[in-house]
Amino acid sequence: MKIGIAGPIDITFMRDLFPPHTDFPETVSSAHIASLTFALYNRGHEIVIFALSGQVKSTRRIDGDRISAYICPLRRPRYQMLDLFRAERHSLRDAMQVSGCDVIHAHWTYDFGWAAVESGLPHVVSAHDVPMVVLRFAQHPYWLLKPLLAWPVLRKARCVTAVSPYCADAIRSLVPPEREIIVVPNSIQEYPAELIKTKQAHSAASPFTFAAVFNCWSSLKNGKRLVEAFGILRTEFGEQVQLLMFGFGLERDGPAHRWSRRWRLADGVQFLGWQQHRVLLSRLATDVDALVHPSLEETFCNAAAEAMAREIPVVGGLHSGAIPWLLDYGRAGMLVDVTSPAAIAQGMRSLLKDADLRSTLGRLGRERVLNEWPLEKIAQKYESVLEDAMKEQMR
DSSP, rough: OOOEEEESSOOOGGGGGGGGGOOOOOOOOHHHHHHHHHHHHHHEEEEEEEEEETTSOEEEEEEEESEEEEEEEEHHHHHHHHHHHHHHHHHHHHHHHHOOOSSSESSSHHHHHHHHHHHOOOEEEEOOOOOOHHHHTTOSSSGGGGHHHHHHHHOOOOSSSSSSSHHHHHHGGSTTTSEEEEEEEOBBBEEEEEEEEEEEOOOOOOOOEEEEEEOOOTTTTTHHHHHHHHHHHHHHHHHGGGEEEETTBBTTTSSSHHHHHHHOOOOEEEEEEOHHHHHHHHHHHHHEEEEEEESSSSSOOHHHHHHHHHTTTTTEETTTHHHHHHGGTSSSSEEEEEEEEHHHHHHHHHHOOOHHHHHHHHHHHHHHHHHHHHHHHHHHHHHHHHHHHHHHHHH
């Protein structure tokens, strides 16, 4: 098949497939979509990427070996608000229509999904979040547009997938009742077992290291409750514990750091900010004893799954969307009430004090990732969905 992949994708992940010294504009990017795209390429398909960039003024095409990319212009949010991403949608749609693709796979139910629907080509739209939740926790006025974009996309899309059973249930009311929502989780690349075995054992002389990975500092991600919980542990264990915080807004002197200083909770916390994906995964594998993810809602959570793949035990929310499912309802991770700093602290304390519990949850978490979400298995599942969508929509 000639498969079009539309979404936030890091094209540089596939740099070796393009001519040397190709200049890639910076795009809105997601590492796991790039991994999936590369896996489909390795399965013998021709790939066309459709992405958005604020660094181009008109659509730019880049050709490589059995792969090409259309980089379309991305305007500032205030201009997007004026016309519901009309310019972005039409640029993407026009590129799709001239691309010669057999089928389009659009990630997210907004501008990329709408362009795929308007292209008239066979398509699959993958829901990665829940528009109503995005609306409830909106941090910026342009987030209010997302439900307005998602509603026509989900009503008109011929084939819809969701990244978890929770996500599928949450968008069910937006999809015509006669249409099935197919659950296809995010893919996670396997982490070599030998590297896990060679990781240095935790030393009593070293601080026990917790980590958190957020894509933003927001009420949805609930980072304040985590910092408060860590403050409880810091009072109890002192320098025996530390917390590493990764993500946008979590850099030194950023919003998270300023808030923590204001409430005198920054002691023992390293505010490391955004890291390149490979660097982040390396830090998790070598430096972290447990991951804490206090988000109030997730439709999948790659950060938690990637920690699980590295046998790092995870603490997550008992009522946080797909998190209970991700952690196999407490069998492959620890579930707590993330609205309570005391409950989060108790979960962290249990992992700190019980090496056998850490080992068991780490092992079962890794087994769950390897059994349920390996990259090749998910690529094969999407391949089947795309083939079916192409055949069905061409009848």
